[in-house]
Amino acid sequence: MLRRLLWYSILLSGLACVPAVASDSPYLTKRQQLMMLAESNPAELTLWKGEELFHEKRGPKNASLEACDFGLGPGVLEGAYVQMPRYFEDASRVMDLESRIIYCMKTLQGFTEEDEPIARKHSSADHTADLVALYTYIASQSDGMKWDPPMEHPMEKLTRDAGEVLFYRRAGKMDFGCVSCHSEQRKRIRLSYLPSVHQPEEWAKAISWPAYRIGHGVVRSSQHRVRGCYWQMRQAGLNFGSEASIAILSFWTDRARGHVATLPDLKR
Amino acid sequence: MYPWNHRTVMVTALLALAGIVGCAQQETSERSQGPDPLEMTPEAYAEYLVFESGSFRLDQPVQEGGDARQRMEQDEIQRLCSETRNRPPADVAGRIVRRARESIRYPEDGIQLGDWRKGAELARSGYGYRVGHRNDDPDRTAGGNCYACHQMDPDELGYGNLGPSLTNYGELRGQGESVRRFVYEMIYNPHAYFPCTNMPRFGVNDFLSQESISHIMAYLLDPESPVNPGIEPGEGERRGL
Numbered sequence: 001m002l003r004r005l006l007w008y009s010i011l012l013s014g015l016a017c018v019p020a021v022a023s024d025s026p027y028l029t030k031r032q033q034l035m036m037l038a039e040s041n042p043a044e045l046t047l048w049k050g051e052e053l054f055h056e057k058r059g060p061k062n063a064s065l066e067a068c069d070f071g072l073g074p075g076v077l078e079g080a081y082v083q084m085p086r087y088f089e090d091a092s093r094v095m096d097l098e099s100r101i102i103y104c105m106k107t108l109q110g111f112t113e114e115d116e117p118i119a120r121k122h123s124s125a126d127h128t129a130d131l132v133a134l135y136t137y138i139a140s141q142s143d144g145m146k147w148d149p150p151m152e153h154p155m156e157k158l159t160r161d162a163g164e165v166l167f168y169r170r171a172g173k174m175d176f177g178c179v180s181c182h183s184e185q186r187k188r189i190r191l192s193y194l195p196s197v198h199q200p201e202e203w204a205k206a207i208s209w210p211a212y213r214i215g216h217g218v219v220r221s222s223q224h225r226v227r228g229c230y231w232q233m234r235q236a237g238l239n240f241g242s243e244a245s246i247a248i249l250s251f252w253t254d255r256a257r258g259h260v261a262t263l264p265d266l267k268r
Numbered sequence: 269m270y271p272w273n274h275r276t277v278m279v280t281a282l283l284a285l286a287g288i289v290g291c292a293q294q295e296t297s298e299r300s301q302g303p304d305p306l307e308m309t310p311e312a313y314a315e316y317l318v319f320e321s322g323s324f325r326l327d328q329p330v331q332e333g334g335d336a337r338q339r340m341e342q343d344e345i346q347r348l349c350s351e352t353r354n355r356p357p358a359d360v361a362g363r364i365v366r367r368a369r370e371s372i373r374y375p376e377d378g379i380q381l382g383d384w385r386k387g388a389e390l391a392r393s394g395y396g397y398r399v400g401h402r403n404d405d406p407d408r409t410a411g412g413n414c415y416a417c418h419q420m421d422p423d424e425l426g427y428g429n430l431g432p433s434l435t436n437y438g439e440l441r442g443q444g445e446s447v448r449r450f451v452y453e454m455i456y457n458p459h460a461y462f463p464c465t466n467m468p469r470f471g472v473n474d475f476l477s478q479e480s481i482s483h484i485m486a487y488l489l490d491p492e493s494p495v496n497p498g499i500e501p502g503e504g505e506r507r508g509l
Binding site for chain 2: 175244
């Protein structure tokens with residue numbers, strides 16, 4: 001009897017070590033295999049490349065990005081990403097992390113839109129984009145923290161609220177909106193469980209970009225995700241870093257508020 | 269699509285007004301181009317983001333002719349479902365159902381079943397009409413992508429569950445005139461029965477041709493189709509059919 005009790009307590013303590021997961025969320029639990037793999041996320045290679053690039057003196061101005069202000073002061077990376085998108089006075093607009101990195105690559109390093117480090121927005125099988133690497137490194141400095149996008153500036157609020165309108169906005173040749181796939185739990189497209197915007201725990205995991213996408217073999221960003229959604233919805237192509245893209249990111253981040261970010265994540 | 273619905277007119281008027289105000293402030297304002305978003309409601313700003321901010325590639329040609337701007341302009345059903353977040357109150361739902369019924373066009377030679385084998389391919393294919401960073405070839409037949417949301421052939425394990433299972437659809441209901449008519453209308457414009465359903469309007473939107481619809485209908489209803497392997501005695505009653 002005592003021995004059995006001991007076994008139970010060991011078992012229970014083991015369970016307690018497993019990251020807290022809503023057991024009724026198939027989006028989270030059906031990904032046990034991914035969670036086990038997550039101990040060795042290939043995104044770490046991208047992260048290391050990003051760390052080097054961040055500190056390296058580059059561009060026409062031969063400067064590093066160490067002086068870049070991601071919202072918490074120049075060079076402060078810890079917790080910066082979970083507090084984005086954010087309104088930046090110097091740029092007079094709301095920016096997501098990717099837009100902010102580009103802004104600093106231009107202002108601090110002197111790169112232009114046409115230069116390879118900015119022009120290449122996404123990675124391919126044989127080339128990791130600098131931008132994705134930097135994004136992965138900076139985002140990783142918020143791993144395990146809670147999403148907490150600021151809503152003090154009126155533009156931050158308006159951007160989030162417009163993002164919510166866009167989320168529910170149905171259009172295009174298939175009448176879809178983001179809402180079509182992300183408003184109910186336990187729903188799948190083919191075999192893929194879809195995260196619901198109404199379930200903050202799974203939503204917080206779902207919006208955890210950058211993530212190494214197993215099906216793509218590279219690290220992808222939130223901009224890449226939202227572009228793919230509009231493509232599948234048969235709406236017009238969404239431009240990288242556009243105001244509309246940031247509005248959607250602002251709404252989706254707000255919906256994960258108070259729940260833990262996994263950075264970088266591992267996805268299907 | 270109605271390019272000049274009341275919303276577009278409203279937004280345009282608002283932007284024009286904001287433009288006038290903007291001109292007066294040009295000297296002092298950093299945002300000399302365009303209107304001040306903070307003067308807008310979230311709804312108006314969202315419309316501005318879609319059509320005026322350069323966020324979308326509106327000028328890109330699309331497979332059906334014209335450009336991607338058309339894809340972003342909402343018709344009445346899209347607008348009403350967006351505004352009510354897919355939960356239309358009774359009067360709006362009634363209006364949507366009426367509009368949907370009016371929209372349905374039938375094949376001239378009656379609603380016929382095509383080839384279920386071709387239907388099986390179309391039910392699996394998610395190809396067609398995608399634009400943006402990569403464009404689908406307009407010469408390749410567009411698929412209905414039914415398996416994204418529905419179970420059909422029980423041997424196909426890769427099916428979604430956003431919509432109900434359609435396994436044994438024909439087995440349980442037969443292939444009679446009224447069944448064929450209902451299935452045709454559901455594919456053509458499902459809002460005629462389920463206002464603000466997630467399902468696309470494959471007919472109204474010219475996504476599937478009449479021929480493709482007939483093949484998919486055969487896949488659903490033909491007794492030879494693997495979608496209809498047969499049922500255990502009593503299953504029909506259990507499922508209320």
